[in-house]
Amino acid sequence: MGKRLKIRICVGTNCYLVGGAGLLELEDALPSKVKDAVEIEGAACLGLCKDVSNGKPPFVIVGDKLIVEADMYKVIDEVMHQLGDNENDR
């Protein structure tokens, strides 16, 4: 199996309070077929909330893509999209 898709969830205060807490259950919410293709990790404050131009928290980074105002749907959507794209590339 190739490199796993990395998902980084910001667990800084701001992200945690405005919805990031729920994102910590991402692993349970992912469709089982993609669970082995991703790697979920927490990040101690990505520092993105300090610049308004980055958008609003909570922040999640899927692969190289930043997701702002992240929720379960957006993240899973992006994961499926990136994994699907990769398959098309092959």
Add this chain to the structure above:
Amino acid sequence: MTNENRFIDIAFAQRIKHGESIPGDTFLSRKFSEEARIIAVLSDGLGSGIKASVLSTLTATMSLRFVQLNRDLKETAMTIASTLPICSVRKISYATFTIIDIAPDYRVNVVEYDNPGLIVLRENELQEIPMNKVKIDMPDRDEAYLRFYTYDLSMGDRIIVCSDGVVQSGLGRSSMPFGWGWKALVRFLSARIEENPEISALELAGELVKEALSNDEFVAKDDITCGVLHCRSPRRLLIATGPPFDESRDEYLARRIKEFCGKKIICGGTTANIVSNFFSSPLKVDLKSSDSSLPPVAYMDGVDLVTEGAVTLAKLMDCLDKYNLEDLWRICEDRNAVGMILHYILDSDVIEFIVGTRLNQAHFAPSQSVEIGVRRILVQKIQYLLEEKFLKDVSVEFV
């Protein structure tokens, strides 16, 4: 000899006489931080239950106060004896006491009235402390004596004081017809310390009380109480929270953490990132340590624990405010940020906070509905609770 390197760990353990609901023995201790003085008292009231409790509580409270005011001890003993309410059954008023007074220069003065003899262990050897016996005129007593001891406390010394419920435990059993006895009790303490030289005051007192209870075949025949004072070097904890006001101080913060002798905790993602960069050691977040109300913890080399800042500290403050020591030890078992920090806190004697004062722009977003107390106020409240409620030695440095 530097005094700051000594710490007196004080604790007591107790078992109530079978069938009673409150103890007739009282152990009280107070640290007077402004004069660096420590006074501890154990009193055993006549009889058991509520009556004995009133007698011993009054005796312990009054003697602690009198000693603090440097009143003459003979006079104190007699004042207490003539103040105590008279037992309706025995027509006398009576409660024993042992008062231990540790001065800022570690000179120890002890006065004992009818309690089992004071035990002083130095390097786990029983010390013979010169004793001065003084006859006093107590109401309703033919012969009453106060025993005075004076000596200098050394690093590592343990002072153990117990009620007769400990010495006389097991009374009447064929193996100990006259009870456990003072000498056997000292041997037991020595054996425990031999096994675990670092045993805390609380654990040692607990073990002794447990053993006395087992001598009584788990039905305590009297109130069983043991107090332990242990002079040792303090266990230190550093909690760094928040980035320094000025970025040029980031290096100072990292160095303070690196050079600190003791356990180290960082509360706050930004702070952790700063230190992680300076240490060149990556942060590893443990997502499994999160629950619905607390962000997860993280680890990095050179630091014992990393947690999120504001939410975690607010919850910590709440716990320290709401719960007593016994509940907090239970909360410590939780595998979340507050449980882990609490464990380090309860295990430490001296706690230093380094509080960064850079404002976190993120916390002022108008969208934020949850009120986050400013870090500084949170830490000050935590400091107050740790000092007043849990007798910790706390300092706060703002950077």
